[in-house]
Amino acid sequence: MFVRALSLRDFRSWEHAELELSPGRTVFLGSNGNGKTNLLEAIGYLATLGSHRVATEAPLIRTGTERARIGATVVNLGRELRIDVELNQGSANRAQINRSPVRRTREILGILQTVLFAPEDLALVRGDPGERRRFMDELCTTRLPRLAAVRSDYDRVLRQRSALLKTAGRQARSKADLSTLDVWDGHLAAHASVLLAQRLRLVHDLAPYLAQSYASIAPESRPASIAYRSAALPPEFSDPARPPRPEDPEELEAILLRELAAARPKELERGVCLIGPHRDELDLILGDSPAKGFASHGESWSFALALRLGAFELLRATGAEPVLLLDDVFAELDRRRRAALAAVAADAEQVLITAAVPEDVPAELAAVPLRVETAGGPDGRVSRILAEHPAVGGERRHDHAIPSAIEREGDPVTDSTEPQAPEPSTGEGHRIAIHRPGPLQ
Numbered sequence: 001m002f003v004r005a006l007s008l009r010d011f012r013s014w015e016h017a018e019l020e021l022s023p024g025r026t027v028f029l030g031s032n033g034n035g036k037t038n039l040l041e042a043i044g045y046l047a048t049l050g051s052h053r054v055a056t057e058a059p060l061i062r063t064g065t066e067r068a069r070i071g072a073t074v075v076n077l078g079r080e081l082r083i084d085v086e087l088n089q090g091s092a093n094r095a096q097i098n099r100s101p102v103r104r105t106r107e108i109l110g111i112l113q114t115v116l117f118a119p120e121d122l123a124l125v126r127g128d129p130g131e132r133r134r135f136m137d138e139l140c141t142t143r144l145p146r147l148a149a150v151r152s153d154y155d156r157v158l159r160q161r162s163a164l165l166k167t168a169g170r171q172a173r174s175k176a177d178l179s180t181l182d183v184w185d186g187h188l189a190a191h192a193s194v195l196l197a198q199r200l201r202l203v204h205d206l207a208p209y210l211a212q213s214y215a216s217i218a219p220e221s222r223p224a225s226i227a228y229r230s231a232a233l234p235p236e237f238s239d240p241a242r243p244p245r246p247e248d249p250e251e252l253e254a255i256l257l258r259e260l261a262a263a264r265p266k267e268l269e270r271g272v273c274l275i276g277p278h279r280d281e282l283d284l285i286l287g288d289s290p291a292k293g294f295a296s297h298g299e300s301w302s303f304a305l306a307l308r309l310g311a312f313e314l315l316r317a318t319g320a321e322p323v324l325l326l327d328d329v330f331a332e333l334d335r336r337r338r339a340a341l342a343a344v345a346a347d348a349e350q351v352l353i354t355a356a357v358p359e360d361v362p363a364e365l366a367a368v369p370l371r372v373e374t375a376g377g378p379d380g381r382v383s384r385i386l387a388e389h390p391a392v393g394g395e396r397r398h399d400h401a402i403p404s405a406i407e408r409e410g411d412p413v414t415d416s417t418e419p420q421a422p423e424p425s426t427g428e429g430h431r432i433a434i435h436r437p438g439p440l441q
């Protein structure tokens with residue numbers, strides 16, 4: 001699949017942008033702080049309804065404004081779908097598919113699939129287990145969009161059950177409290193078992209791709225592997241070679257209920273929920289040692305990259321080919337890893353890259369450059385794009401759409417239904433129009 005058009009309104013440093021994109025490789029070039037990562041973050045948001053940089057949405061809305069909008073036209077096997085999301089300060093977000101409002105924003109999940117590799121990914125290896133759980137859950141949701149509802153139900157039940165454990169643990173326990181806990185145990189186990197089954201399936205499916213990606217990035221290193229770790233599950237579930245079975249969710253639910261009952265006294269004592277996928281871990285293993293704490297800086301980078309490339313290869317082998325988003329990563333890699341990443345990027349359907357300077361992008365990619373700058377706007381500095389012609393590291397290319405300069409005052413983002421025809425370049429590039437915001441229709 002590929003993103004054919006991207007519309008932004010008041011997203012981070014972008015006041016307004018209408019961007020035409022093509023399949024193949026495009027690199028957003030510009031000096032630090034000009035808004036390059038913001039572009040990839042916006043595209044990633046449409047795919048995951050989350051940011052790879054922040055846990056809350058307030059920072060995504062341009063300072064001084066009330067709402068941000070991101071829209072994209074996504075082409076998948078020749079079929080086009082338009083998705084739009086509005087992020088509101090202090091009220092619920094809204095979304096549209098093909099200009100029709102949907103009841104829940106999560107209904108857009110699955111239309112755009114991305115794999116984003118960014119400097120923040122070092123935290124996948126070195127950070128808390130929460131980073132790896134998020135990695136698994138985002139990937140599971142990309143594979144099975146209806147899991148978003150399960151995750152949201154699970155989080156809600158977990159919050160309510162944890163609150164009850166706290167109060168019931170502190171006060172003299174009433175019979176009513178304990179029977180309410182029984183009900184919550186049932187809800188928790190029901191949602192958790194679906195999520196767990198998907199995570200186990202993911203680890204089983206991803207393991208060979210991860211091992212292969214790591215071996216191609218760091219052939220001199222020890223072999224890399226992954227395993228799911230859960231204190232609640234019997235050890236055989238941690239074996240990535242164990243094939244997933246259709247009866248897994250049912251079996252997992254029974255195991256969780258048993259474990260919750262056994263952990264109840266401890267949970268009441270500590271006032272926290274000790275059993276469930278929110279406590280689990282994705283073990284990253286190099287040779288026989290855990291990568292976390294043992295792997296060198298370079299090995300950690302290779303592992304993080306291998307997780308992303310493995311995810312990309314898995315998605316493309318089992319479904320639609322995702323858009324590959326590479327945020328400022330080539331500069332961080334040595335020659336061999338650059339070459340391994342470039343090899344994957346070279347035959348991906350669409351790759352969007354950010355880099356400070358053209359030299360950071362491997363020449364063989366011949367990526368089409370778009371220059372990102374900032375300029376003073378009515379409400380402070382805003383990002384803008386200038387088109388450039390010669391492909392980075394390669395030959396001059398004429399077949400690539402350049403961003404269209406659209407100067408239509410006052411149109412809301414969602415009104416620009418049809419893509420604008422690319423205008424000929426002046427050689428100095430085109431300024432992307434900056435508009436005043438209007439409401440999402």
Ligand SMILES: Nc1ncnc2c1ncn2[C@@H]1O[C@H](COP(=O)(O)OP(=O)(O)OP(=O)(O)O)[C@@H](O)[C@H]1O
Binds near residue numbers: 033035037059062354
């Ligand atoms: N909510 C916001 N409102 C306005 N501006 C914002 C907002 N969030 C971030 N910015 C601005 O966006 C800029 C950073 O953009 P971004 O991270 O995309 O830069 P970049 O081009 O990727 O830079 P680098 O090369 O350093 O990675 C900063 O100048 C920051 O002040």
Ligand SMILES: [Mg+2]
Binds near residue numbers: 036037038328354
């Ligand atoms: Mg950046």
